[in-house]
Amino acid sequence: MSDGIAAKTSVLDGKVAFVTGGSRGIGAAVAVRLAEEGADVALSYQRDAGAADAVQDRIRAIGRRGLVIQADSADPAAVVAAVDRTAGEFGRLDILVNNAGAFLLGPVAELGLAEFEQTVAVNVRAPFVAAQAAARHMVHGGRIITIGSNVAERTPFPGFALYSMSKTAMTGLAKGLGRDLGPRGITVNVVNPGPTDTELNPADSPMAETIRGHTAVGRYATPVEIAAAVAWLAAPDSGYVTGASINVDGGFTI
Numbered sequence: 001m002s003d004g005i006a007a008k009t010s011v012l013d014g015k016v017a018f019v020t021g022g023s024r025g026i027g028a029a030v031a032v033r034l035a036e037e038g039a040d041v042a043l044s045y046q047r048d049a050g051a052a053d054a055v056q057d058r059i060r061a062i063g064r065r066g067l068v069i070q071a072d073s074a075d076p077a078a079v080v081a082a083v084d085r086t087a088g089e090f091g092r093l094d095i096l097v098n099n100a101g102a103f104l105l106g107p108v109a110e111l112g113l114a115e116f117e118q119t120v121a122v123n124v125r126a127p128f129v130a131a132q133a134a135a136r137h138m139v140h141g142g143r144i145i146t147i148g149s150n151v152a153e154r155t156p157f158p159g160f161a162l163y164s165m166s167k168t169a170m171t172g173l174a175k176g177l178g179r180d181l182g183p184r185g186i187t188v189n190v191v192n193p194g195p196t197d198t199e200l201n202p203a204d205s206p207m208a209e210t211i212r213g214h215t216a217v218g219r220y221a222t223p224v225e226i227a228a229a230v231a232w233l234a235a236p237d238s239g240y241v242t243g244a245s246i247n248v249d250g251g252f253t254i
Contacts, residue, residue, distance in 0.1 A: 010038025011235045016090040018083060019043045020073055020130060021100030023052035025198035026147060029223035030097050031055050033231045035064040039095060042067035042086040044079075046100070065090065073100040073126040074118060083133035095234045096134040098127035098146040102166075103200055105159040116162060123166035124173075131177055131188070140185030143234045144177065146170045147226070148192040150249040156214055167192075171245050178243030187242035191229050194249025196221040216251020 012034060022031040022043025031043045032055065041059050045052035045068065052068045059066035067089055071078040087093040102122035104115045131144050138144075151160050152167040170190045177188040195211045197203040203212075203220040212218055229248045232238055247253050 010036075011237075012095075012231075013038035015039040015094040015234075016086065016092050017041045017095035017097065017234065018086040018093060018134070019097040019099055020071075020079070020082075020126065021045070022097075023048050023055055025200065026193060026196060026223045026226050027097075027099035028055045029227040030099060030147075030230045032058050032062070033224065033227035034095065034097075034234060035059040035062045035066070037231050037235065038064070039234075040065035040067075040090055042069060042082075042090065044069045044071040044073070044082050044100065046070070046072050074102075074121040076121075076125060076129045079126050079130050080133045083130055083137070087134075087137040092139075093134055093137040094139075094141065095143045096130055096138075096145070097230060097234075098130055098144070100126060101147065103163060105163060107159055108161045111162050119162050119166050123163075124169045127170065128173060131173070135177075135181055135184075135186060138184070138186050141236065141239070142181075142184070142186035143238075144181070144186065144188040145230050145233050146174065146188075146190045147230075148190040148245060150192050150194040150247060150252045152192055152245070153247065154253045174245065175243040182242055185239075187233070187239065189233050189238075189241060189243070190245040191226060191233065192245055192247045192249060192253075193226045194221060194247070194252040196223060196226055198223060214252050215249065216254060219250065221248065221250060 021027040023045035056066035071082040149167040
């Protein structure tokens with residue numbers, strides 16, 4: 001540059017990321033943040049094509065390539081196809097963020113097999129098959145990051161048995177995959193958000209005041225705060241962190 005100041009190099013320049021459930025909430029914030037850090041980003045959505053296209057527009061406005069893929073995370077073949085399409089169209093895959101989730105709550109006596117199977121399909125099976133597919137494309141420096149939940153460690157309200165079970169499973173998955181993939185230089189971690197102001201859990205909901213009271217900081221997170229933790233785990237500086245579950249929960253679990 002003419003003023004002698006070197007241009008800033010984004011930490012994810014040249015990388016390709018795939019974010020499941022990237023059309024809204026935490027997933028959308030993650031997709032945009034990874035683009036801001038230099039990655040080209042593909043994202044999947046289930047129903048709202050307009051919302052997914054809006055995120056893609058934001059990615060492209062940053063100057064990165066974007067790709068939108070319709071895929072139901074309850075369908076393992078669709079998940080694998082989305083991973084493979086990302087790698088095929090962008091020529092590589094470096095970062096997988098398992099964000100899509102099923103949020104089915106209720107008293108244990110009222111939860112049927114349909115709710116169980118949907119929760120396990122989306123929250124447990126999909127991250128596994130996505131990671132398995134992504135690992136086939138990743139080289140040294142690959143990153144697999146799953147969005148878990150603070151209720152995997154602390155569940156102060158009734159009705160969370162099924163959801164908490166599914167998110168707790170992500171801890172074991174990260175530890176096992178971290179051991180399997182570590183020799184290849186691929187890290188696997190979990191981010192456990194606390195209460196986060198999204199469409200599914202708005203900060204002005206009837207329960208919001210009670211929920212805020214369980215945090216140390218007395219407020220909900222913004223999606224961009226969760227995305228910041230994901231971006232760090234996706235970056236080269238986190239290369240010695242694997243098999244970890246990182247709580248980004250405002251002190252909910254302390």
